[in-house]
Amino acid sequence: MTISFKDRVAIVTGAGGGLGRAYALELAKRGAKVVVNDLGGARDGTGHSDAALKVVEEIKAAGGEAMSDGGSVTEYDHMVELVAKTREKWGGVHVLINNAGVLRDKSFAKMDPADFRFVVDVHLIGSANVTKAVWETMREQNYGRILMTASSTGLFGNFGQANYGAAKLGLAGLTKTLYLEGAKNNIKVNTIAPVAGTRMTEDLFPPEAFQAFSPDKVVPAALYLVSEDAPSNAIVGAGAGVFQAAYVTLTQGKLLTGDALSPEGVAASWAEITDRTGEITPQSGAEQSMAIFKKLQGG
Structure with missing residues (x-):
């Protein structure tokens, strides 16, 4: 059965390039009206560009419907305004993909507390901001599909990424509570841990791997996880066409007296x-x- 997003409205953050752009294009291709949010900054969160506008143009050129937003996910009031604008234009918000992110990598010994806070602010607080901004709309509609972006760094650790890892595991934890709170209103919440060659990872991959890990190969998992028949509370790894499930488990333990x-x-x-x-x-x-x-x- 073809997964369709006809009559659905989707917000994708950090959609000016990389994974977010790939998600936005495929959602639009499958019938969704898409809000392309992107601050357009460099990967350390500085600077601005018109990246979101270019993606909107691509979607429109292919016959889809889209609008751009250049706001930062760290600004809650702007996200509330964005949702209000989206509702006014298209009547609701059915899908949210929290994809916006930045990197400021350094070993913990050398990391400035401001760099720690900034990365947590964009990934974790930013995702919470946008999710909070759409939450009431999704409850009223009795329908919502939300995807958080975690990472293997959050799930398993990675040298030089204490700030990023803390934020990313935080997002998996946020999912675990929101899936419980959203269940009665048909709001499904999942976590994706993607591995992709993007602007954020281009110097981490050798050139041939960069091609193998193209963003379009993560898209099938992301779109399934925000589709009508999506599971809830899944943690899915995706990269180069390989899809995995990760779990937080608990041993039987031992009683000591x-x-x-x-x-x-x-x-x-x-x-x-x-x-x-x-x-x-x-x-x-x-x-x-x-x-x-x-x-x-x-x-």
């Missing part, structure tokens, strides 16, 4: 505490407490 309830006891039981046999994938934070109660009853 008496003398064993001590740092030495934890050390002695470490192999059992970390044994992954029978581990679970909790669907909410309450499941950790439930697993502990179960152990207490069994113990």
Whole structure:
């Protein structure tokens, strides 16, 4: 069955180039009316350009409908205004892809606190700002599809990216609460961890890999995750046409009592505490407490 976005309105942040542009073009091709948001800055967040306008022109030239927005996701009031403008023009917002981001890479020892804060502000607070701006509209409509952009750095770590990693795992955590809060209003929230050759990663890839990891090869996962029949609370890795699922799991654990309830006891039981046999994938934070109660009853 063809996945269509006819009569849907989508906002894509950071859509002036790279992944965001690829998402916007494919959403439009499949019938969505698209708001192309891009500050147009360099990858460290400085400067401006008319990148968003160019993508809007591309969409219109192909027969689609789009409008541009040059605001920063860090400015909540502007995002509220953007949503109001979108509703006025097209009647609602059905899809939000939080893609805007910046890099300011340095080892933690050399990282300025301002660079830490700025990266968290754009990725994490910025995504929360735009999501908050569309949330009430999606609740009223009883329909919403939201995609957060995490990263392998957030999920698994990467040298020199403490700020980026903290923000990215924060986004996966934001997803895990919003999918619960949005469920009764048919709002589905997912996380993508893309690997792509873009303006932000061009000096990290050798030229041939840069081609293999083109942004269009991430698009199928992103569009599925904001489609009508999307799952919710998934963390999906995507790059070069390979798609993966990542999970936050919990081991069965071990109950310690008496003398064993001590740092030495934890050390002695470490192999059992970390044994992954029978581990679970909790669907909410309450499941950790439930697993502990179960152990207490069994113990």
